[in-house]
Amino acid sequence: MTASAASPLVRFAPSPTGYLHIGNARPALFNWLFARRHGGHFLLRYDDTDLARSKPEYADAIAEDLGWLGIQPDEMIKQSERLAIYDAAADRLRAAGRLYACYETADELERRRKRQLARGLPPIYDRAALKLTAEEKAALEAEGRRPHWRFLLAAREIAWADLVRGPSHVDCASLSDPVLVREDGSYLYTLPSVVDDIETGVTHVIRGEDHVTNTAVQAQIFEALGAALPAFGHHNLLTTASGEGLSKRLGHLSLRGLRESGVEALAVAALATMVGTSDAVRPVASLDELAGLVELAHVSRAPAKFDEHELEALSARTLHQLPYAVVAERLAALGVAGAEPFWLAVRGNLAKLSEAKEWWQVVAGPVDPAIADPGFIGQAAALLPPEPFDATSWKSWTQAVSAATGAKGKALFMPLRQALTGLDHGPELAALLPLIGREKALKRLAGEKA
Ligand code: GLU
Numbered sequence: 001m002t003a004s005a006a007s008p009l010v011r012f013a014p015s016p017t018g019y020l021h022i023g024n025a026r027p028a029l030f031n032w033l034f035a036r037r038h039g040g041h042f043l044l045r046y047d048d049t050d051l052a053r054s055k056p057e058y059a060d061a062i063a064e065d066l067g068w069l070g071i072q073p074d075e076m077i078k079q080s081e082r083l084a085i086y087d088a089a090a091d092r093l094r095a096a097g098r099l100y101a102c103y104e105t106a107d108e109l110e111r112r113r114k115r116q117l118a119r120g121l122p123p124i125y126d127r128a129a130l131k132l133t134a135e136e137k138a139a140l141e142a143e144g145r146r147p148h149w150r151f152l153l154a155a156r157e158i159a160w161a162d163l164v165r166g167p168s169h170v171d172c173a174s175l176s177d178p179v180l181v182r183e184d185g186s187y188l189y190t191l192p193s194v195v196d197d198i199e200t201g202v203t204h205v206i207r208g209e210d211h212v213t214n215t216a217v218q219a220q221i222f223e224a225l226g227a228a229l230p231a232f233g234h235h236n237l238l239t240t241a242s243g244e245g246l247s248k249r250l251g252h253l254s255l256r257g258l259r260e261s262g263v264e265a266l267a268v269a270a271l272a273t274m275v276g277t278s279d280a281v282r283p284v285a286s287l288d289e290l291a292g293l294v295e296l297a298h299v300s301r302a303p304a305k306f307d308e309h310e311l312e313a314l315s316a317r318t319l320h321q322l323p324y325a326v327v328a329e330r331l332a333a334l335g336v337a338g339a340e341p342f343w344l345a346v347r348g349n350l351a352k353l354s355e356a357k358e359w360w361q362v363v364a365g366p367v368d369p370a371i372a373d374p375g376f377i378g379q380a381a382a383l384l385p386p387e388p389f390d391a392t393s394w395k396s397w398t399q400a401v402s403a404a405t406g407a408k409g410k411a412l413f414m415p416l417r418q419a420l421t422g423l424d425h426g427p428e429l430a431a432l433l434p435l436i437g438r439e440k441a442l443k444r445l446a447g448e449k450a
Contacts, residue, residue, distance in 0.1 A: 008040035008203040012066075012073075013193065015047045016058035019254040020065045022306060023238040023246040026272045030235055030299075031206050032071045033273060036291035043200055044073035048080045049187045065255040069265050070287045077200070079192045086187050089195045089225060090180065093151065098224045099180060101147035102129035103140045125150065125176035149181035151190075151221060158216040163206065163233025163296045170216035178217050194218045198227040206296065209234040233296050236276050239303045246306065258311075262352035266290075266322075267315035276304020283318040285326060316351045327353065336360040338435060345431030362421050363435045369444040370418040377419050379405055381445035389434035397433075420444050 010031040014024060035042040044063065048054035059078070066073070079086075093099035104112075113123040129150070132140075137147075155173035162168040180191040197205060205215075215232050222229050238246055246253060258268055267283065270290055274281040277298040284290045324340040331343065334357045346359040361367075371377050383400045385393055402412050418424055420441060421432070433441065443450035 008035060008038050009043060009201050010035050010040060010204050010206060011043040011045050011197070011200070011202050012071075013045040013047045013196075013207075014062055015050065015053070015189075016055060016062055017050065017053040018058060019061055019256055021246060021253045021255065022258065022268060022272055022311075023253075025065075025069060025255055025268065026235060026238060026304075027207050028066060028071060029069065029269050029273050030233075030294070030296065031204075032069075033287065033291040033294045034204065034206060034296065036288060037294075040203070041074040042071070043202070044076045045196060045200075046076070046078045046080075047189055047193065048078055049083075049189065049192055051080065051186070054080070061256070065259075068255060068259055069269055075200075077196070079187075079196065082192070082196065083187070085199060086192045086195050089191060090149065090187075093180075093191075093221075093224055094149075096224060098152045099149050100130055100152060100177075101132075101137060102150050102179075103132070103137070103145045103147055104129065122174060123176075124174065127152075127177065146183045148179050148183045150177040151180050151217070151224075153177050153217065153220055158219045160215070160219065160229070160232050163204065163231055164235050164299045165209070165233075165301065166297075168212070168232075168234075170213055172216055172220065175213065175217065190214065190218060191221060194221040194225065194227075197230060198222065198225060202230050204231045204233065206233040206235065208237050210237060235296070235299045236301060236304050238272075238276070238306050241305050241307045243303065243305070253306075253308075262315075262354055263311060264315045264318045264322075264353070267311060267318040270318070271306075271311050271314050275306065275310070276300050276302065281310070281314060283314060283321055285318075285322055312351070319350045319353060320348050322347065331356060334360075338363060341431070342435055345435060346427045349427045359427060362423065362426065363432060365440055365444075366449045367420075367422045367444060368449050369420070369447055370422050370424075371415070371445075371447050372418070373415055374447065376405060376407065376415055377445050377447075380416060380419075381442060384438060384441060384445070387438045389438065391430055391434070394428075394430035394433045419447075 012028040012031050014020065020028070032042050034040065044066070046059050048059065090099055112126065116123045153172045153175055157169050157171045159167065159169040178190055179188060181187055212234050215234070219229055240246060255268070259265070266285070266287070269287060270284050271281055273290065273294045277300060279293065279298050284293070324343040327343065330353060334354065336342070336356050338360060342360065342363060346356055349359065350356060380401045383397060383404060385397055398412060398416065401416070402408055413429070414424060417426065417429060420429065420436060426432070440450045
């Protein structure tokens with residue numbers, strides 16, 4: 001897939017080693033919304049070079065959870081199927097003298113690190129392996145050692161105009177040469193990501209600020225491979241309200257956990273991308289609406305604090321304003337009929353969509369009427385206007401009942417509500433009465449289960 005200058009290509013690159021949670025849904029959403037807003041494309045890339053930890057079922061779950069959020073990737077690739085491309089890139093780096101073989105064991109490196117720290121030196125890899133002669137390398141290999149491969153960083157500052165953080169820079173002189181290839185020949189994330197970004201034509205890399213240092217390193221790899229840099233944006237990370245990082249183990253904050261608990265996907269998307277920004281978190285009716293609101297430059301430098309109660313409240317507020325068309329299929333799946341008038345009548349009373357079923361039961365029946373004063377309800381029944389009912393029927397009826405009985409306010413409305421719905425709370429009766437209809441209303445007013 002190649003992106004023209006006018007049409008950006010972004011990617012979301014999860015490792016399929018677990019379920020997506022609200023924290024890692026953020027880069028997915030920031031990228032998706034960016035693509036929507038700028039008429040671009042979205043690539044889903046599975047960073048699955050860690051064969052031991054990556055699982056196909058997690059890859060499937062990620063696609064499903066993105067689908068729940070409303071993200072439909074334009075294309076999907078898997079790094080595990082692209083190893084030959086990385087091998088070719090690694091060979092080019094070797095030929096250019098930028099990828100060098102190292103033989104230290106983890107223990108040796110750790111001892112060296114401790115010595116550096118003890119001497120007050122920064123614990124940067126000392127490049128001892130660069131000085132190995134061909135004979136020394138051969139001797140090490142004869143001992144059974146296999147090399148891992150480090151990228152030779154140029155000791156200079158890398159600067160870029162970050163889409164979120166503005167002018168940014170990292171001094172690579174303070175970094176260790178990163179290991180790109182493990183002893184067993186497998187790749188760490190760093191090189192395949194660059195190779196794929198080049199090969200697929202990614203124009204904008206939008207990811208968490210835990211990748212800022214990677215960006216400096218990867219910028220050097222882009223250059224070493226002769227490729228132009230994409231634009232970079234690093235968003236703040238999500239923490240709990242008390243400031244701790246969210247871990248994958250927080251199962252109930254996984255997208256599937258949230259979905260099962262009845263939280264609206266649109267609320268998750270809105271909170272995930274508006275919390276920790278200079279904009280107020282607000283409900284939206286579609287991802288396209290959200291795409292028009294979210295500005296990467298408004299994402300703050302401070303961490304974004306996640307509060308489950310805020311999500312629940314936003315989910316309810318989201319439902320309260322959702323147009324019928326957005327929920328029609330889900331209502332049908334719940335066995336709720338009544339179409340738009342029913343939805344408009346009840347949406348304001350819902351904390352979760354599934355509660356619509358309970359209100360549908362109140363409309364469709366059977367309902368056990370609660371009647372404390374049969375005389376009063378009998379008088380009211382006699383005054384029920386003829387059909388057709390409309391939005392004004394409730395008002396004209398209750399005015400007539402009030403005039404005949406002298407009842408006002410709660411003494412007027414509560415007995416009618418209890419008789420018609422069996423409950424003492426609920427959506428506006430002005431909207432419910434036409435849905436219940438005259439025949440059922442009369443039965444309920446007569447104390448019949450209907
Ligand atoms: N697989 C990396 C991660 O999940 C991707 C980071 C990136 O977007 O480059 O952190």
